Amino acid sequence: MQKYSVFSLIKNAFSDHQNWEVAWKDPTPKKEYDVIIIGGGGHGLATAYYLAKEHNITNVAIIEKGWIGGGNVGRNTTIIRSNYMHDDNALFSEFGMDLWRKMSQDLNYNVMFSPRGIINLAHSDAQMNAYSRRGNSMRLNGIDAVLLNREEVQKRIPMADFSDNVRFPIFGGLMQPSAGTARHDAVAWGYARQADSMGVDIIQNCEVTGFDVTNGKIVGVRTSRGDIKAKKVGLCVAGSTNILAEMLNMTLPIETHLLQACVSEPVKPLLDHVVTFGAGHFYCSQSDKGEMVMGGDLDGYNSYSQRGNLPTLQHVLTEGIAMFPFLSKLKMLRTWGGIMDMSMDGSPIIDKTHIDGLYLNCGWCYGGFKATPASGWTFAHTIAQDRVHELNAGYSLNRFNTGDLIDEKGLGTKTWIS
Amino acid sequence: MLYIFCPHCGSRSQNEFVYGGDATVKRPELNKEISDQDWDNFVYLRKSPRGKHLELWHHISGCRQWIKVERDTSTHEIFKTYKADELTE
Numbered sequence: 002m003q004k005y006s007v008f009s010l011i012k013n014a015f016s017d018h019q020n021w022e023v024a025w026k027d028p029t030p031k032k033e034y035d036v037i038i039i040g041g042g043g044h045g046l047a048t049a050y051y052l053a054k055e056h057n058i059t060n061v062a063i064i065e066k067g068w069i070g071g072g073n074v075g076r077n078t079t080i081i082r083s084n085y086m087h088d089d090n091a092l093f094s095e096f097g098m099d100l101w102r103k104m105s106q107d108l109n110y111n112v113m114f115s116p117r118g119i120i121n122l123a124h125s126d127a128q129m130n131a132y133s134r135r136g137n138s139m140r141l142n143g144i145d146a147v148l149l150n151r152e153e154v155q156k157r158i159p160m161a162d163f164s165d166n167v168r169f170p171i172f173g174g175l176m177q178p179s180a181g182t183a184r185h186d187a188v189a190w191g192y193a194r195q196a197d198s199m200g201v202d203i204i205q206n207c208e209v210t211g212f213d214v215t216n217g218k219i220v221g222v223r224t225s226r227g228d229i230k231a232k233k234v235g236l237c238v239a240g241s242t243n244i245l246a247e248m249l250n251m252t253l254p255i256e257t258h259l260l261q262a263c264v265s266e267p268v269k270p271l272l273d274h275v276v277t278f279g280a281g282h283f284y285c286s287q288s289d290k291g292e293m294v295m296g297g298d299l300d301g302y303n304s305y306s307q308r309g310n311l312p313t314l315q316h317v318l319t320e321g322i323a324m325f326p327f328l329s330k331l332k333m334l335r336t337w338g339g340i341m342d343m344s345m346d347g348s349p350i351i352d353k354t355h356i357d358g359l360y361l362n363c364g365w366c367y368g369g370f371k372a373t374p375a376s377g378w379t380f381a382h383t384i385a386q387d388r389v390h391e392l393n394a395g396y397s398l399n400r401f402n403t404g405d406l407i408d409e410k411g412l413g414t415k416t417w418i419s
Numbered sequence: 420m421l422y423i424f425c426p427h428c429g430s431r432s433q434n435e436f437v438y439g440g441d442a443t444v445k446r447p448e449l450n451k452e453i454s455d456q457d458w459d460n461f462v463y464l465r466k467s468p469r470g471k472h473l474e475l476w477h478h479i480s481g482c483r484q485w486i487k488v489e490r491d492t493s494t495h496e497i498f499k500t501y502k503a504d505e506l507t508e
Contacts, residue, residue: 012424054454068462200427242468242470243465243466243467243468243469247466247468252460252464252465252466253467254459254463254465255464255465255467255490256440256441256465256467257467257469300475301437301438302438302490303441303467303472303474303492304492304493304495305469305492305493306492306493306494306495310420310421310431310495311420312420312433312434345462345463401459401463401464402455402456402463403455404458
């Protein structure tokens with residue numbers, strides 16, 4: 002594989018950049034693989050990469066219905082954080098933060114990781130207390146957390162509404178300085194390029210139509226490009242997990258919901274951090290191009306449409322304007338939607354299943370992007386060793402049956418109501 | 420914008436409604452021996468199909484009645500609506 006560097010850039014400049022190697026190949030599927038990963042999104046690509054890198058398993062195929070990076074890895078708001086209170090989520094995410102910091106070097110691909118810090122705003126004394134508790138839990142788990150008072154928040158984001166007669170005055174906030182953003186497409190492409198170079202087949206435009214299970218063991222998948230045998234199969238298809246589960250006669254603690262995001266027209270740099278509104282569900286950051294990147298609530302009903310409705314967008318942006326009044330002056334550049342696996346406790350599932358050789362990675366709710374490296378790393382471990390790693394032991398499939406829920410936000414079964 | 424036909428009030432915009440989830444889920448019967456799996460099925464496990472889905476909506480800013488809506492989850496087309504206690508086809 003051609004190494005990307007300033008020297009290769011200069012060298013290729015002499016040939017008008019016409020001679021770059023393709024970043025990944027377009028192979029025809031083989032008859033059989035050791036491992037098939039279904040879903041060529043961030044998690045699937047990362048899983049294949051770590052299978053090859055950490056476990057030396059390179060006879061691997063990624064099967065993708067559309068094109069790699071066309072699903073949620075290209076539709077999120079690029080936020081990376083580990084500001085969780087519960088141990089299972091905190092340790093998993095913080096492990097991921099470490100992988101994020103090394104990712105550009107590790108993949109030889111600039112993912113533009115920008116640890117600009119995230120601020121969760123608080124709008125009451127009670128919320129300040131809750132954030133202080135969360136911040137303390139984070140610090141006990143080795144994650145950086147700073148409780149900011151009103152003046153400290155004002156210094157960092159003076160454009161927020163600090164006037165006297167607002168409905169939700171800003172009391173302060175909880176900041177994780179090491180959180181940030183990364184270029185989401187580059188993450189998918191970087192993992193794809195490295196996985197491909199280690200021998201992984203990335204098979205696009207290949208839809209899974211069924212599974213071959215014999216005596217409780219997976220033996221292969223049926224696809225639109227023919228049957229492919231496999232010793233192990235991993236599902237990484239957040240958003241479409243229920244569709245594949247139905248083919249396997251499995252019912253999961255997951256509903257598929259629609260989440261929208263949007264960007265404004267680009268403006269000059271004014272927002273240094275990722276900021277979330279504490280009295281509703283709205284988050285905002287500024288991209289390197291200057292666009293304000295925004296998102297918030299789910300549309301609120303089961304959907305596979307990848308296309309949102311205006312009432313939810315209006316609701317979300319009303320919250321945005323309550324936080325940052327200047328947003329009302331900006332034109333909207335684009336809006337889009339993605340479909341989310343909403344698990345019943347708001348936390349994901351990375352586990353084995355009752356079918357031998359079939360592994361499940363799903364239920365990422367709104368938080369899939371930041372988990373990409375940790376999810377890939379632990380899922381690769383689970384597949385290669387046929388047992389869960391301690392980092393994803395809490396993300397078990399049967400925790401809903403046994404009552405070991407990870408109720409990070411205490412939302413219970415209606416995770417889409419916040 | 421979805422327009423939902425409330426059997427009590429007529430066609431109204433989705434702003435007046437709140438979603439209530441899968442309408443086909445049955446609560447285990449009272450006073451009967453119930454396994455953990457029965458509760459798991461009722462509380463957590465959902466089919467979440469792509470296509471036709473029978474679901475509950477609450478007309479919270481209207482007549483405040485619960486209704487059942489048959490809707491396509493990939494096109495958002497609404498086929499039919501029912502009163503909460505009405506039998507569905």
